[in-house]
Amino acid sequence: MSAATLPPAGSVLGALKLLAERPSAMFGLAVIASLVVVALLAPWIAPYAADDFTEGVLEPPSWAHLFGIDQIGRDLFSRVILGTRISLRIGLLAVGISLAFGVTLGVLAGYFGGWVDAAIMRVMDVVMALPYVLLAVLIATALGPSLENGIIAIGIVRIPRFARVARAATLATVELPYVEAARCIGASHPRIIAKEILPNILGPLIVYGTLSLGDAILAAAVLSFLGLGAQPPTPEWGALLYEAQKYLTTAAYLSLFPGLFVFVTVLSFNLLGDGLRDMLDPKSRR
Amino acid sequence: MSAATSRPTVEARNLSVRFRARGEAAWPWSKAGEVKAVENVSIAVPRGEMFGVAGESGCGKSTLARALLNLVAPSAGEVRIDGRAVAGMPALELRSSIQMVFQDPYNSLNPRRRVGDIVAESLVVHGRFDDRERAHRTLTMLEKVGLGAQHLERFPHEFSGGQRQRIAIARALILEPQFLVLDEPTSALDVSVQAMVLELIRQLRRDLDLGCIFISHDLNLLGFLTDRLAVMYLGRIVEMGPTKEIFAAPAHPYTVELIAATPSPYEEGREPRQPIEGEIPSNVNPPPGCPFHTRCRKRIGPICDSRLPELRWHEGRAVRCHLYDGPPAESGGAP
Amino acid sequence: MRRVLRTLWIRLFNSALVIAVLSVVVFGFMRMIPGDPILALMGTEGITDAKLAEVKKELGLDRPLYVQYLSWAWHVLQGDFGRSIQNNEPVLPMLLERLKVTAELAVAATILGSSLGILIGVVSAVRRNTIFDSASMIGALSGVSMPVFWLGIILIVGFSVKLDIFPTGGLVSHNTRLVAVTGFPLLDSLITGQRAATVDILKHMVLPTVTLAFAPAALVARTTRASVLEVINEDYVNAGLARGLSFAGVVARHVMRNALIPVVTIIGLEIGVYLGGSIVTESVFSYPGLGRYMMQGIMANDYPVVQGAIILYAAIIVVVNLVVDLSYSAIDPRVRS
Numbered sequence: 001m002s003a004a005t006l007p008p009a010g011s012v013l014g015a016l017k018l019l020a021e022r023p024s025a026m027f028g029l030a031v032i033a034s035l036v037v038v039a040l041l042a043p044w045i046a047p048y049a050a051d052d053f054t055e056g057v058l059e060p061p062s063w064a065h066l067f068g069i070d071q072i073g074r075d076l077f078s079r080v081i082l083g084t085r086i087s088l089r090i091g092l093l094a095v096g097i098s099l100a101f102g103v104t105l106g107v108l109a110g111y112f113g114g115w116v117d118a119a120i121m122r123v124m125d126v127v128m129a130l131p132y133v134l135l136a137v138l139i140a141t142a143l144g145p146s147l148e149n150g151i152i153a154i155g156i157v158r159i160p161r162f163a164r165v166a167r168a169a170t171l172a173t174v175e176l177p178y179v180e181a182a183r184c185i186g187a188s189h190p191r192i193i194a195k196e197i198l199p200n201i202l203g204p205l206i207v208y209g210t211l212s213l214g215d216a217i218l219a220a221a222v223l224s225f226l227g228l229g230a231q232p233p234t235p236e237w238g239a240l241l242y243e244a245q246k247y248l249t250t251a252a253y254l255s256l257f258p259g260l261f262v263f264v265t266v267l268s269f270n271l272l273g274d275g276l277r278d279m280l281d282p283k284s285r286r
Numbered sequence: 287m288s289a290a291t292s293r294p295t296v297e298a299r300n301l302s303v304r305f306r307a308r309g310e311a312a313w314p315w316s317k318a319g320e321v322k323a324v325e326n327v328s329i330a331v332p333r334g335e336m337f338g339v340a341g342e343s344g345c346g347k348s349t350l351a352r353a354l355l356n357l358v359a360p361s362a363g364e365v366r367i368d369g370r371a372v373a374g375m376p377a378l379e380l381r382s383s384i385q386m387v388f389q390d391p392y393n394s395l396n397p398r399r400r401v402g403d404i405v406a407e408s409l410v411v412h413g414r415f416d417d418r419e420r421a422h423r424t425l426t427m428l429e430k431v432g433l434g435a436q437h438l439e440r441f442p443h444e445f446s447g448g449q450r451q452r453i454a455i456a457r458a459l460i461l462e463p464q465f466l467v468l469d470e471p472t473s474a475l476d477v478s479v480q481a482m483v484l485e486l487i488r489q490l491r492r493d494l495d496l497g498c499i500f501i502s503h504d505l506n507l508l509g510f511l512t513d514r515l516a517v518m519y520l521g522r523i524v525e526m527g528p529t530k531e532i533f534a535a536p537a538h539p540y541t542v543e544l545i546a547a548t549p550s551p552y553e554e555g556r557e558p559r560q561p562i563e564g565e566i567p568s569n570v571n572p573p574p575g576c577p578f579h580t581r582c583r584k585r586i587g588p589i590c591d592s593r594l595p596e597l598r599w600h601e602g603r604a605v606r607c608h609l610y611d612g613p614p615a616e617s618g619g620a621p
Numbered sequence: 622m623r624r625v626l627r628t629l630w631i632r633l634f635n636s637a638l639v640i641a642v643l644s645v646v647v648f649g650f651m652r653m654i655p656g657d658p659i660l661a662l663m664g665t666e667g668i669t670d671a672k673l674a675e676v677k678k679e680l681g682l683d684r685p686l687y688v689q690y691l692s693w694a695w696h697v698l699q700g701d702f703g704r705s706i707q708n709n710e711p712v713l714p715m716l717l718e719r720l721k722v723t724a725e726l727a728v729a730a731t732i733l734g735s736s737l738g739i740l741i742g743v744v745s746a747v748r749r750n751t752i753f754d755s756a757s758m759i760g761a762l763s764g765v766s767m768p769v770f771w772l773g774i775i776l777i778v779g780f781s782v783k784l785d786i787f788p789t790g791g792l793v794s795h796n797t798r799l800v801a802v803t804g805f806p807l808l809d810s811l812i813t814g815q816r817a818a819t820v821d822i823l824k825h826m827v828l829p830t831v832t833l834a835f836a837p838a839a840l841v842a843r844t845t846r847a848s849v850l851e852v853i854n855e856d857y858v859n860a861g862l863a864r865g866l867s868f869a870g871v872v873a874r875h876v877m878r879n880a881l882i883p884v885v886t887i888i889g890l891e892i893g894v895y896l897g898g899s900i901v902t903e904s905v906f907s908y909p910g911l912g913r914y915m916m917q918g919i920m921a922n923d924y925p926v927v928q929g930a931i932i933l934y935a936a937i938i939v940v941v942n943l944v945v946d947l948s949y950s951a952i953d954p955r956v957r958s
Contacts, residue, residue: 024759125635126642129935131897138931141919142650177394183357185408185457186381195407199398218768222901225770226916241771248789252778259771267766274762 018279025275031268039085046078050235058251067257071247079235080257086236087217087265090151094216095209097155102162103205107193109163110170121167124160132157136219140228147236150229154219158212165208169201176200207277214269221262237262296354296384296465296497297330300363303349322569323349325521326363331514333464333497336488338512338529340505340544344566346521347501348389351467354499355386367465378412385458389470391450395442401428402438405456412461427460428453431486448479452486459490465497473502484511505548509533517541520569520577527603537605539584576608584609632946636939640932644697647931648690651924693925697932703925705918712929716911720933721804722792723903723910726829727895734834735841735888742845742884746853747872757842764839769898773832773905780828787828790907797821829906833898837891844887848880889945893938 019025038045048054052074059069067076109120127135136153143149173179174197182192217237223229224238225245232243237258244254303324324346331337339347352358354365356372365372367383388394395404406424409415415423425435431452442450451471458466468487472480488511491498502508508515509529516526517540525538536542543562564581567573573580579590589608597604597615604615677683681692696703702712741761745754781789792806793799797818802809807826810818853872900912907913911930918926 122638123642126639126646129639129643129939130931131893131934131938133897133900134931134934137900137916137919138647138650138927141927142653144654177388177390178396180352180357181386181388181394181454181457182396182407184355184381184386185411185461186378187407187411191411195399196396200396214766218766221768222770226901226904227920241774245774248774248777249782252774252782255771255774255778259768259774262768262771263763263766266768267763270762270766 015279019275022275022278024271025279028268028271028273028275031264032272035084035088035265035268038081039088042082042085046075046081048075048078050074050079050082051233052078058247058254060251061253068251068253070243070254071251076240076254076257079240080237080261083235083237083240083258084261086147086230086234087220087262090147090154090220090236091213091217091269093151094154094158094220095212097152098158098162098212098216099205099209101155102159103166103198105159106163106166106168107170107197107201110167111174111189111193111197117167120163124163127157127160133219133222136223137226137228140223145228145231147230147234150220150223153223154216157219158216161212162205162208165204166201169204170197173197173200203280207273207280210269210276211273214266214273217269218262218266293332293334294368294464294497295330295332296365296367296499297328298350298354298363298365299328301327301350301353301360301365302362303346303353303358304361305358320570322521322572324353324360327518327521327523328363329516329523329526331465331497331499334491334495335514336491336498336500336512338508338515339499339501339518340503340508340515341518342503342544342562342566344569345518346569347518348469349521350518351386351469351499351501354467355384356380357386382412382461383463384465384467385461385463386467386469387451387454387458387471390474391447391454392474394454395450397442399441400438401433401440401442401445401453404442404453405460408457408461423460424456427456430459430490431456446479447475448483451475451483455486455490459494462494463496465499466491467499467501469501470503471500472507473504480507487511505545517544520567520572522577522606523597523604524578524606525603526597531602535601537600537603537610538578538607539582539609540578543581543583576606629947632943636943639939640935643935644694644928644932645690647928648693651928652686654922693928697929702929702932705926706923707918707921707926712925715914716926716929716933718804719909719911719914722806722908723896723899723912725805725807726826726833726902726908726910727892727899729826729830730833730837730895730898731888731891733830734838734891737834738838738841739845739881739884741838741842743849743872743877743880745842746846746849747868749850754846758846761839761842764835765843767835769832769836769901770905772835773828773902776828776832777905788825790825790905792825792909793818793821794825825908829902829908832905833895833902836898837888837894840891840894841884841887845880845884848883849877852880885948886945889941892941896934896938 019029043049054065054069054073054075056069057073058071059065061068065075065077067080070076070079105120105124109117130138136150136157139153139156140150143152179192179196182196187195220229220236221238221241224231224236225242227242230236230239232239240258241255241262244251244258247254301324302322305321305323327346327350329337339350341347349358353360354372356365356375359373367375367380372380395401399407402421402424405427406420409420409423414420425438428434428437433449433452433456437445437449442453445453455471471487472483475483484507487498487500490496500508500512512529514527515529515532516523517532517538518524519540525532525536525541532541533545536545540562547562562581563583567577567580573591575589575591575593576582576595579585582590586608593608595606595608597606598610599605599612599615600610605612674683681689684692693703700713702716704710705712705715741757745757748754777789780787788794799806799818800809800813800815802812807819807822810822849872896912899910900916902908903910903913904916911933915927915930917923918930
């Protein structure tokens with residue numbers, strides 16, 4: 001019964017106010033908001049296009065080229081800025097996949113229980129038996145290395161986790177009298193799930209989804225870095241790092257900036273997610 | 287069925303409900319104990335009657351309520367409404383003839399839906415009327431329970447317990463059922479609010495000619511409210527008959543103790559005077575013989591621990607006790 | 622006792638089931654991979670269809686999929702993981718050799734990560750809401766958010782390229798000769814008394830170990846802090862203080878024992894994080910462990926190697942989780958019921 005519940009509906013403003021009490025969460029939110037703005041305006045912010053060649057090769061950071069120039073003469077700042085859009089999109093799409101399938105499976109397992117539950121959760125256990133980097137590597141390999149397949153791999157890997165969160169929240173909700181009341185007036189299973197269960201398990205899902213956005217972006221960078229995700233010359237952050245790896249001794253700045261962006265993005269989603277969780281579940285507050 | 291009931295009636299015939307004692311769903315084939323929640327219960331409640339079910343928590347009265355609405359499937363026996371078996375009835379038809387009000391008004395309303403939607407939901411699910419007519423009927427129903435148009439757009443958390451129970455009653459009655467099951471509808475409310483909700487229920491029962499099954503552990507309340515009464519213990523009916531007569535001269539030793547343990551309404555808030563001795567036995571492994579023999583002060587001998595007494599007629603009511611040896615009363619119809 | 626045995630059997634059966642299903646999945650995935658391993662092996666130049674078919678037949682790749690699977694699974698059960706498509710050597714001995722390298726790295730990282738995490742967690746909890754607490758918890762969250770490979774890169778740039786304290790990667794320097802006894806490089810160098818080799822191996826291990834230990838240390842620190850805070854307010858702590866024990870004494874004697882149960886569980890369950898992290902870490906540091914071997918297998922479409930590596934990973938994780946679960950219920954009697 002300790003499932004986090006959202007504050008009563010219709011109070012997004014109230015939620016923001018509660019969140020404002022947590023500076024670290026607000027910091028995360030602010031960074032994420034700026035990243036979103038950067039992603040939306042990327043083509044206008046970046047001084048060069050992703051594959052524009054400028055003067056010079058492997059130039060360290062300067063005022064003209066804030067993050068330096070890479071091994072074939074491209075402006076790294078522009079590529080990192082353009083990569084923001086790619087990385088955020090990866091996060092959203094991958095988490096979208098996990099959310100869609102994970103919540104469906106988890107809610108069905110929690111709602112119907114019995115053998116449906118046993119069957120679904122056994123499969124989830126199998127998927128969870130592998131470390132998720134390993135599984136993502138495996139799926140991305142099987143599908144063939146590309147940005148899209150990387151997204152699918154990362155999406156699939158997190159399905160069981162979302163299923164668990166959704167199942168736990170559903171189990172806590174399905175026993176509540178208003179669900180029985182809905183059965184009592186004759187509502188069908190799909191209607192009960194849509195109208196009674198889903199709106200009431202949103203809290204934990206939002207928390208977990210926020211934390212997952214950071215993880216998905218991180219995992220995408222790992223895949224690209226291993227050569228299994230986005231392929232150069234795509235300016236995805238992990239792919240930038242993959243390219244920069246060969247120049248560690250001569251041009252470390254090429255590795256520094258894309259990695260910093262991954263780190264700050266993931267950190268911000270974690271800060272926001274932690275803040276949301278504390279806000280929704282006062283018991284975890286310390 | 288019987289001649290005594292020419293009016294539409296909801297009846298349970300030899301109804302039993304058993305659950306598997308639930309654990310984790312890890313092993314579908316693993317054995318678990320069985321909870322015998324309701325054992326061989328027969329009642330018949332005609333339209334217009336206020337029928338009470340009394341008993342301590344865990345006696346199966348809530349399960350009986352749910353079985354009457356087919357919210358839990360019976361393990362044996364059946365429920366009939368107006369002579370028709372509930373089990374085979376189309377869901378929506380069943381739902382429009384019998385409805386229920388739940389115990390906990392704080393959890394029986396979805397916190398994320400507006401009151402207007404909660405009440406209208408019944409009509410939407412049943413596909414009755416168009417939007418305008420639904421809105422009209424929702425408002426009329428809310429007014430009947432003492433709420434108004436200003437409440438339509440609010441969320442449940444903005445209401446007091448008593449108001450929420452009114453909303454729950456409106457949700458149940460908007461389908462115009464013949465029967466209403468009330469599962470401890472006032473036990474979560476303050477005493478002052480209780481009285482108003484009870485008065486509302488009485489008045490609605492009269493106006494709508496409802497057959498009500500009122501479930502409660504509070505004998506005072508049942509004594510004041512109901513026409514007939516069934517007392518349950520460990521899933522079985524131990525005494526059933528007109529409320530006034532049972533109160534005047536309780537026959538079953540359990541009923542006697544239950545009434546003795548109830549504080550009189552004039553000494554409000556005081557502890558029960560004589561709590562019943564002993565623990566309620568588990569309904570996974572109920573004691574053999576008469577289920578009450580482990581706590582009974584009037585045991586007459588080994589027969590009590592070995593043979594389950596039948597329900598027998600005794601002074602105008604049915605009693606399940608070896609003290610009495612009237613004719614069998616298993617039919618369960620009104621005496 | 623019978624109950625415990627029964628639980629044990631059920632868990633074992635469950636674990637076996639997980640691995641069995643996983644083996645099917647892995648086998649299927651490997652066959653989905655675009656690209657032909659034979660072509661990857663021999664090159665596309667000057668190869669006739671007839672020759673291709675012959676090689677396929679030789680490797681058993683011409684049979685129906687399920688026959689291939691069953692035959693593979695049957696052999697795996699007997700300890701035969703097949704032969705590498707790349708160099709035709711038996712897979713299992715090579716996997717085990719690489720696993721030993723990874724194991725030393727993972728053990729070192731576990732020791733470092735757990736002790737550091739517990740230390741930071743306990744001190745943070747005891748000095749709750751001090752600057753140390755805030756700083757270490759921000760640090761811990763950063764640790765969880767830090768891309769492992771980026772951390773590795775930063776460490777290489779700082780400690781290898783700029784300061785030149787540690788080597789950039791590899792297991793040992795080119796001029797170091799290793800004598801194999803057990804197959805565990807560090808252990809072997811200690812057994813045979815090659816001090817120079819020991820020092821060389823340790824130097825190569827430092828950066829990968831720190832990289833690998835960072836995220837788990839952060840998680841352990843967070844768990845320890847929460848768990849100590851949970852326990853620290855309980856009655857027996859106050860009772861201990863009332864009996865005149867010093868605060869540090871109470872923390873050491875009572876708080877730690879009770880608070881560490883969930884921490885131990887987390888450390889046990891972290892094995893997946895270590896193994897997953899080792900794939901990335903070994904890639905960054907060119908460390909010749911199981912993860913890097915598997916990645917090389919993936920790049921070469923070497924089915925038997927990849928299948929074997931994944932089954933091995935899964936088996937290790939399942940077994941460790943089982944042991945953690947069972948020992949957990951042995952430590953804490955409340956879980957047994």
